[in-house]
Amino acid sequence: MDLKAHIRGIPDFPKPGILFYDISTLLRHGPAWNEAVRRMADIVAAKKPDVLAGIESRGFLLAAPIAHALGIGFIMLRKPRKLPGAVLGLSYALEYGEDRIEMQADAVEKGSRVVILDDLLATGGTLGAGINLLQQAGADVVGAVTLIELTFLGGRSRIHAPFESLLSYDE
Template sequence: MDLREHVRGIPDFPKPGILFYDISTLLRHGPAWRTAMARLAALIAPYRPDLLAGIESRGFLVAAPLALELGLGFVMLRKPRKLPGLTLGLNYALEYGTDRIEMQADAVQPGQRVILLDDLLATGGTMAAGIALLRQAGAEVPAAAALIELTFLGGRQRLDVPFESLLAYES
């Protein structure tokens, strides 16, 4: 099955000059979505994860069902003040400004192998910050993955772990 047929490109969203790769068309096609999860599971299983972590919010749509597929737990990396209890957080630089992600302080145990997932890898800033936050919590991060990689933005080069994706777009 060609999963590209189920990813819609929307020009000029969220602003002029941007081509947005919309996974909602993939999500609503059951057989394609199941195929995507099975293929992604096959890519990350060799890294022997103990947990999967997803980046808010579309990363949750990838990591949670994949964790279920692999029989693993799932950890949320969220925007500030969205999680109850004690949290760990990390500020990181964006192209124009800064952002912050947080996770519950007890979400991972020291030494657990956690793979970080998102729907799409663009410039890699958020993914790199997520890896750093997981390590701050004591996790080992053997790899990261996404459904889609925008290779022309070079995000993979910002990561210091192996990176897996199902679909790569050159422009």
Template sequence: MTDERGDLGDNADLAALIRTIPDYPKPGIQFRDITTLLLDAQGFGRCIDRMAAQVADLKPDLIAGIEARGFIFGAALAHKLGCGLLLVRKKNKLPGAVLGINYALEYGQDRIEMHADACTPGARVLVVDDLIATGGTALATVQLLAQAGAEVLGAAFVIDLPDLGGADRLRARGLRVDALLGFAGD
């Protein structure tokens, strides 16, 4: 099924639970707010079940949840798939030894980190976040995991904003990308 919101597939029920906030955080942005999905216990459960069905064939050892909303979906998905959860955090949020990578933003740089011992070489890892837009943080996460010796299987998201090109950037790196919903025009 496709409508003005984009490619909804069989997930129109989930799309109906996602609130759109116009002009946030700045004019012209259509912010896709997943907190309304999280408030609906059955909807959130269906979301995790469907994400798990999309990626179960990958058989990951770890889910790499990206701060912050990726922690929510990553934790539930890790539980559903019976694997561990690796946290990818903003700089200076983790105690102990960390691996980190700087990456470019539209204006400046940012940094993500993970515990140095969170991922053994050869671990099969799936990157998870709530939404893929330009893909900068997801690409940095893939690079960070590769630096640790992980086999990055792909990335899974609740929402893809295809017009911003992030999913295509991940695919250009040879990665599989799964998303339940696509919202065109954002």
């Protein structure tokens, strides 16, 4: 199945000059969504993780069903002030400013094998920060997986873990 046929490009979103790769069209097509999750689960399973980490919010849509399919746990990496209890956080630079990502301080055991998932790798800032945060918490990040990689933005160079994407766009 051609999964790219189920992803729509929306020009000038969220700002002029940006082509947004909208996965909502993939999500609402049951057979395509099922195929995408199955293929990503195969990639993730090969890394033998103990737990999956998903980045808010579209990363949750991938990590949760894959963790369920593999019978392992799922942890959330979220925007600031969204998680209860003690949190660990990391601020990072984006191409248009700064952001922060947090996780619960007790979300991952030291030495746990973690695969981190998100919907898209663009410049690598968010995924790279997620990897760094997990490593600071003592996790062994054995992989990073995305549904889409925008290869022309060079984000892979900021990912310091084995990286794979299901789909790639060269421009």
